[in-house]
Amino acid sequence: MEDGGRHASREILPAFAEPLHVGRPNIGNTETFLRLAGAMLERRWLTNNGPLLQELERRLAAFLGVKHCIAMCNGTIALEIAIRALGLSGEVIVPSYTFVATAHALFWQGITPVFADIDADTHNLDPAAVRRMITPRTTGIIGVHLWGRAAPTAELRQIAEEHGLKLIFDAAHAFGASHGNQMIGSFGDAEVFSFHATKFFNTFEGGAVTTNNDDLAEAMRLIRNFGFSGFDNVIHPGTNGKMTEICAAMGLVNLDAIEEMMAANRRNYMAYKAAFAGVPGLTLLPYDEATHCNFQYVVLEIGPEASLGRDEIVVALHEQNVLARKYFWPGCHRLAPYRDLFPHAGLMLPNTEVIADRVIVLPTGTAVPPDVCTQIANLIIVISKNRRNGEAA
Numbered sequence: 001m002e003d004g005g006r007h008a009s010r011e012i013l014p015a016f017a018e019p020l021h022v023g024r025p026n027i028g029n030t031e032t033f034l035r036l037a038g039a040m041l042e043r044r045w046l047t048n049n050g051p052l053l054q055e056l057e058r059r060l061a062a063f064l065g066v067k068h069c070i071a072m073c074n075g076t077i078a079l080e081i082a083i084r085a086l087g088l089s090g091e092v093i094v095p096s097y098t099f100v101a102t103a104h105a106l107f108w109q110g111i112t113p114v115f116a117d118i119d120a121d122t123h124n125l126d127p128a129a130v131r132r133m134i135t136p137r138t139t140g141i142i143g144v145h146l147w148g149r150a151a152p153t154a155e156l157r158q159i160a161e162e163h164g165l166k167l168i169f170d171a172a173h174a175f176g177a178s179h180g181n182q183m184i185g186s187f188g189d190a191e192v193f194s195f196h197a198t199k200f201f202n203t204f205e206g207g208a209v210t211t212n213n214d215d216l217a218e219a220m221r222l223i224r225n226f227g228f229s230g231f232d233n234v235i236h237p238g239t240n241g242k243m244t245e246i247c248a249a250m251g252l253v254n255l256d257a258i259e260e261m262m263a264a265n266r267r268n269y270m271a272y273k274a275a276f277a278g279v280p281g282l283t284l285l286p287y288d289e290a291t292h293c294n295f296q297y298v299v300l301e302i303g304p305e306a307s308l309g310r311d312e313i314v315v316a317l318h319e320q321n322v323l324a325r326k327y328f329w330p331g332c333h334r335l336a337p338y339r340d341l342f343p344h345a346g347l348m349l350p351n352t353e354v355i356a357d358r359v360i361v362l363p364t365g366t367a368v369p370p371d372v373c374t375q376i377a378n379l380i381i382v383i384s385k386n387r388r389n390g391e392a393a
């Protein structure tokens with residue numbers, strides 16, 4: 001009651017009864033899933049290259065227009081296995097503005113992630129910044145299709161070819177997205193997907209590596225299964241990267257529903273886009289709507305013209321049960337162990353530092369109807385207007 005202004009603003013803001021999360025799972029047909037699960041239990045074939053896994057890999061490869069799809073237990077292990085199978089060592093160039101698993105997958109194998117800056121407009125790796133970070137120890141580049149928008153594939157390929165580097169794309173955000181007419185999944189030497197529950201397409205936990213390279217595919221299948229070739233013969237120091245049958249069943253039903261999920265995300269994105277149109281300082285990151293997009297990330301950039309800072313907006317939204325997120329703040333280079341190993345990395349990452357301080361990711365997905373997206377957008381606009389009025393008074 002002391003804080004009159006704050007109390008007044010609470011009363012007029014439309015708090016949501018249920019918390020609205022970013023990344024609530026998209027789930028296909030429950031009955032089909034239960035039927036597949038029942039048949040799987042009858043077969044007593046729960047994992048190890050089962051029939052559901054084989055069908056999922058076949059269908060994913062066809063959907064993505066790529067020769068090989070090797071499903072894995074999660075996206076992080078999939079990244080580690082792709083990195084290992086491609087023989088990366090020394091230093092590998094990655095963006096800092098990504099989920100920390102991109103860097104950790106290298107670090108776990110004794111490889112140094114070298115952070116390159118992003119383009120402030122696209123939030124994807126800046127090819128010129130990648131060139132600046134190449135040293136004699138560099139063996140590869142991992143581009144990330146951040147927010148499901150394609151990384152600069154042609155420019156990165158050019159750099160990789162010039163310097164004899166391997167090129168991987170972390171496509172954890174980009175399932176179902178395309179780059180021009182080509183689906184994400186067949187760029188670079190290999191592409192890596194995450195099928196985690198929060199991702200556009202999920203298998204509870206899961207992931208996959210896709211590639212058109214036969215030898216690489218075979219190597220990754222070996223590594224995924226401890227290096228076993230036949231019953232008693234181990235020919236490689238592998239790990240356990242296998243996807244279970246129940247996860248593959250989830251993948252099959254979700255793949256059936258992929259067009260509906262994409263359409264739901266598109267409707268939500270359009271609702272946000274209409275609401276934020278022309279509001280100063282609140283910029284929705286655009287998608288290339290002429291290509292295939294999954295619209296999974298609704299990314300709002302809070303510009304310097306906005307009357308309220310990004311962090312204040314996030315706090316105010318959480319008070320109203322809108323659990324918006326500050327992805328990927330503060331950047332990998334400011335997280336352990338990288339902040340101690342490379343305390344001055346930020347000097348080479350000016351765009352990363354600016355963008356990481358500006359971004360809010362808003363709720364969407366099949367669990368959120370478009371009118372709720374409009375309400376969330378209006379709430380954000382009201383929050384900033386309240387402050388503007390408050391400051392003027």
Ligand SMILES: *Cc1c(COP(=O)(O)O)cnc(C)c1O
Binds near residue numbers: 193
């Ligand atoms: C989610 C994610 C990963 C890790 O995938 P998991 O399946 O959660 O292990 C890697 N990179 C990016 C960019 C991600 O968003």
